[in-house]
Amino acid sequence: MSLGNIYFILVRPQIGENIGSVARAIKNFNIKNLRIVNPRCKWPNQKAQATSVGAKDILKSVKVF
Secondary structure, eight states, X not given: OOGGGOEEEEESOOSHHHHHHHHHHHHHTTOOXXXXXXXXXXXXXXXXXXXXXXXXXXXXXXXXX
């Protein structure tokens, strides 16, 4: 199975820090695809950027639905 076919989906995340933390966690497992459905926080989010540490590339490729 290719990790390129795995998509991590967050539905209605409340705060940017949650999104940044998830981006950092999935990068640790070499998963590149993050999708956000109906975020309650404004997107893009500075707090998500700060929390993501080395996973800013994941946040740049996020698709919001």
